[in-house]
Amino acid sequence: MMKTHRRNQLLLIAVLILGAGATLALVMQALTENINLFYSPAQVVAGEAPVNQRIRAGGMVVEGSVQRAVDSLQVNFLIGDLRSAQFPVVFEGILPDLFREGQGVIAGGNLNESGVLIADEILAKHDENYMPPEVLQMMASEQEKNLP
Amino acid sequence: MIIELGHFALILALAMSCCLAVLPAIGVHMEKAVLMRTGGSLAAGMFVFTLISFICLALAFIGDDFSVAYVARNSNSLLPVYYKLSAVWGAHEGSFLLWCLVMSSWTLAVALFSQQLTDDMRARVLAVLGSVSIGFYLFLIFTSNPFDRTLPFFPSEGTDLNPLLQDFGLIVHPPLLYIGYVGLSVPFAFAIASLSSGKLDAAWARWSRPWTNAAWAFLTMGITLGSWWAYYELGWGGWWFWDAVENASFMPWLIATALIHSLAATEKRGVFRSWTVLLAISAFSFSLLGAFLVRSGVLTSVHAFAVDPERGVFILWYLVIVIGGSLLLYGIRAGKMGVSVGFGWLSRESFILANNLILTVSAITVLLGTIYPLIYEWFSSGQKISVGPPYFNMVFVPLMLPLIVLMALSSGSRWRRTTTEVLLAKQPLRLLLSGVVCLIFCLLTSTWNLWFLAVSFISIWLIVNLLADVRFRLGKRGFAGLLKQTPSYYGMWLGHIGIALSALGIVTTVIMSEEIDLLMSPGDKTQIAGYDLTFEGVERVMGPNYSADRGIFEISRQDRVIEMLYPEKRLYSPSQNVMTEADISVSFWRDVYVALGEPIGNQAWSVRVHVKPLVRWIWLGGILVAIGGFTTILDKRYRRLKIARQQQFRSDTPVQASLA
Numbered sequence: 001m002m003k004t005h006r007r008n009q010l011l012l013i014a015v016l017i018l019g020a021g022a023t024l025a026l027v028m029q030a031l032t033e034n035i036n037l038f039y040s041p042a043q044v045v046a047g048e049a050p051v052n053q054r055i056r057a058g059g060m061v062v063e064g065s066v067q068r069a070v071d072s073l074q075v076n077f078l079i080g081d082l083r084s085a086q087f088p089v090v091f092e093g094i095l096p097d098l099f100r101e102g103q104g105v106i107a108g109g110n111l112n113e114s115g116v117l118i119a120d121e122i123l124a125k126h127d128e129n130y131m132p133p134e135v136l137q138m139m140a141s142e143q144e145k146n147l148p
Numbered sequence: 149m150i151i152e153l154g155h156f157a158l159i160l161a162l163a164m165s166c167c168l169a170v171l172p173a174i175g176v177h178m179e180k181a182v183l184m185r186t187g188g189s190l191a192a193g194m195f196v197f198t199l200i201s202f203i204c205l206a207l208a209f210i211g212d213d214f215s216v217a218y219v220a221r222n223s224n225s226l227l228p229v230y231y232k233l234s235a236v237w238g239a240h241e242g243s244f245l246l247w248c249l250v251m252s253s254w255t256l257a258v259a260l261f262s263q264q265l266t267d268d269m270r271a272r273v274l275a276v277l278g279s280v281s282i283g284f285y286l287f288l289i290f291t292s293n294p295f296d297r298t299l300p301f302f303p304s305e306g307t308d309l310n311p312l313l314q315d316f317g318l319i320v321h322p323p324l325l326y327i328g329y330v331g332l333s334v335p336f337a338f339a340i341a342s343l344s345s346g347k348l349d350a351a352w353a354r355w356s357r358p359w360t361n362a363a364w365a366f367l368t369m370g371i372t373l374g375s376w377w378a379y380y381e382l383g384w385g386g387w388w389f390w391d392a393v394e395n396a397s398f399m400p401w402l403i404a405t406a407l408i409h410s411l412a413a414t415e416k417r418g419v420f421r422s423w424t425v426l427l428a429i430s431a432f433s434f435s436l437l438g439a440f441l442v443r444s445g446v447l448t449s450v451h452a453f454a455v456d457p458e459r460g461v462f463i464l465w466y467l468v469i470v471i472g473g474s475l476l477l478y479g480i481r482a483g484k485m486g487v488s489v490g491f492g493w494l495s496r497e498s499f500i501l502a503n504n505l506i507l508t509v510s511a512i513t514v515l516l517g518t519i520y521p522l523i524y525e526w527f528s529s530g531q532k533i534s535v536g537p538p539y540f541n542m543v544f545v546p547l548m549l550p551l552i553v554l555m556a557l558s559s560g561s562r563w564r565r566t567t568t569e570v571l572l573a574k575q576p577l578r579l580l581l582s583g584v585v586c587l588i589f590c591l592l593t594s595t596w597n598l599w600f601l602a603v604s605f606i607s608i609w610l611i612v613n614l615l616a617d618v619r620f621r622l623g624k625r626g627f628a629g630l631l632k633q634t635p636s637y638y639g640m641w642l643g644h645i646g647i648a649l650s651a652l653g654i655v656t657t658v659i660m661s662e663e664i665d666l667l668m669s670p671g672d673k674t675q676i677a678g679y680d681l682t683f684e685g686v687e688r689v690m691g692p693n694y695s696a697d698r699g700i701f702e703i704s705r706q707d708r709v710i711e712m713l714y715p716e717k718r719l720y721s722p723s724q725n726v727m728t729e730a731d732i733s734v735s736f737w738r739d740v741y742v743a744l745g746e747p748i749g750n751q752a753w754s755v756r757v758h759v760k761p762l763v764r765w766i767w768l769g770g771i772l773v774a775i776g777g778f779t780t781i782l783d784k785r786y787r788r789l790k791i792a793r794q795q796q797f798r799s800d801t802p803v804q805a806s807l808a
Contacts, residue, residue, distance in 0.1 A: 026543055027513055094743075099454070
């Protein structure tokens with residue numbers, strides 16, 4: 001009787017360790033596979049962002065850069081920072097309501113070899129005064145750099 | 149004047165909370181019954197002043213008092229009056245006032261409905277609730293005062309409430325969610341009170357069970373409604389995004405779910421005592437952590453509250469004090485609870501243990517995914533990242549499947565000891581039955597996806613087991629036997645059925661939904677999932693504070709018209725905000741969801757069409773789970789105690805009379 005009790009305890013501990021290990025492995029793998037690094041326009045232009053790997057990049061939609069296709073849902077536009085760095089984005093689908101020229105956005109997708117971000121998601125926030133923290137900080141640090 | 153009155157009432161409520169934190173506690177320390185009993189009236193005072201303050205803010209909204217900064221930012225004279233009222237909690241400051249109102253309501257409820265507690269215990273519980281409230285009031289008054297004025301130069305017109313919030317969802321979702329969130333402070337208070345008194349017997353579990361179940365049911369309701377709201381309002385047909393703020397409500401829910409199960413084991417069998425206390429502390433800590441993540445702006449989220457670093461720092465300190473303090477107390481006292489009650493390695497206790505293990509681990513994985521961007525940024529000195537929904541799906545789904553399996557197996561389990569024969573004897577038949585049902589389901593829909601097969605199979609198996617259990621409990625008595633069962637049993641049963649229905653809804657929607665974004669000109673037809681959709685054109689309509697392009701769509705199936713849909717693209721005039729208002733053809737088996745994108749020119753529009761089978765089941769399941777939670781409160785067991793206490797009271801009366 002005692003023996004089965006002991007055996008069960010051992011079994012329980014083994015199951016626990018296995019379960020914890022499996023969960024940990026799963027979490028680690030899921031984390032490494034599913035994080036999207038964030039890049040600023042300057043970094044994208046400088047070639048610091050990896051090609052053909054899912055990233056997020058954010059900045060302002062450059063005024064006058066939004067072009068729509070006539071026969072499909074394709075939209076082309078530029079994302080830029082407060083200075084001159086800007087990169088082209090292609091998106092096929094419906095843009096969020098608050099997507100506007102001159103507003104902050106985050107685009108998620110893959111950069112191709114010619115430096116175009118093929119986006120599959122565009123995030124514009126549901127508050128006109130809201131700026132994604134990433135974009136806000138990026139611009140703040142750039143303004144600091146601009147100071148003499 | 150009204151505004152100053154509201155502000156003043158808020159300060160008085162803070163004073164009340166300070167007294168509530170101190171006086172009953174002193175009473176306990178000095179063993180003075182008079183001081184201990186101040187708790188009730190102080191709780192009432194705190195509630196009344198918070199209510200006055202809340203009403204004052206509501207009056208400012210109704211009266212369009214734009215000299216109040218918060219009103220000016222979140223209202224407009226054109227706003228319909230019911231949205232003016234709900235705009236009270238439409239942004240940070242007012243929603244936190246609602247939070248405080250809910251907190252004081254729970255405190256008052258505890259004071260009113262805890263007659264069965266000893267004076268000593270009641271005083272301790274109320275003192276803890278009072279201390280927790282102090283932090284909330286300080287936060288409200290010093291960092292987020294909704295009564296701040298913009299005098300002397302105030303705007304003649306308000307900026308308007310965010311159009312997304314001008315919806316029925318805002319009226320019901322935040323209050324229910326907050327009732328749940330803040331309600332978790334009650335089991336927390338019970339746990340801390342028991343720790344401080346050193347009396348961690350099964351009684352504290354019985355006291356806190358109805359409260360915990362109620363808070364948890366409200367939280368379930370709030371999350372379910374939030375998901376439904378996001379689905380129809382955000383305009384892209386998603387019902388869960390693993391957004392930081394959703395996670396902030398989901399983590400306390402997971403821990404609270406573990407807590408209600410572990411409380412049941414503690415009450416019935418006296419097991420897991422210290423673990424249950426730890427869960428009660430964690431559940432409330434997670435709800436505070438949620439408040440921090442939502443209101444400090446450290447994470448990117450669709451729920452954008454105005455960001456102010458000062459607020460983040462305040463809540464962080466509050467978190468450190470509350471969590472640190474309670475864990476310290478736990479560390480000192482928990483070791484002295486060493487009562488070990490044994491249980492068989494196959495028993496209801498062990499099922500609950502496994503349930504707790506899985507729920508806690510899944511809450512931690514969600515937490516990790518939510519705050520990983522912060523951790524990563526810290527260690528990589530500034531590199532920003534985001535964690536995508538695939539992480540959560542990849543980790544969370546494999547954790548939930550065994551949970552459903554456990555639910556199915558445990559329906560026949562007994563406390564203390566269950567034999568393998570009892571548990572497994574009838575399973576082959578039930579497995580076969582569920583397999584057949586599942587196969588028919590797959591054949592009818594001709595879906596052969598492994599995930600779909602696995603999830604629907606075990607969900608159906610869970611339903612079969614629950615139905616079989618009811619039949620077993622009926623015995624030969626028929627409906628008479630049905631009435632014999634306790635509300636606790638029905639609550640459990642409804643809750644588990646709800647989970648099964650939700651799981652079926654989720655897996656079907658995820659695997660079998662069809663979605664297209666396309667360009668449509670008036671007269672264009674498209675086919676999706678066996679439905680024909682005709683775009684008949686766009687008309688102009690005017691709302692109270694917006695103008696809209698309203699699309700006219702006809703859905704038909706095999707040349708029979710099913711429904712006309714009118715999705716809108718609205719332009720809210722005060723704020724010049726554009727908003728998508730989708731229109732949905734709703735049914736028990738499927739939704740057809742149509743949203744207008746943008747005008748592309750030549751009267752053509754981009755259109756989003758989704759057909760989502762069983763999507764309603766997700767929320768139907770959630771509502772059943774919540775109803776289950778409420779049902780358990782009806783259990784006579786909690787009231788029987790009260791009667792016993794009253795009898796005991798009667799014998800005490802002469803002594804008390806002489807004391808008075």
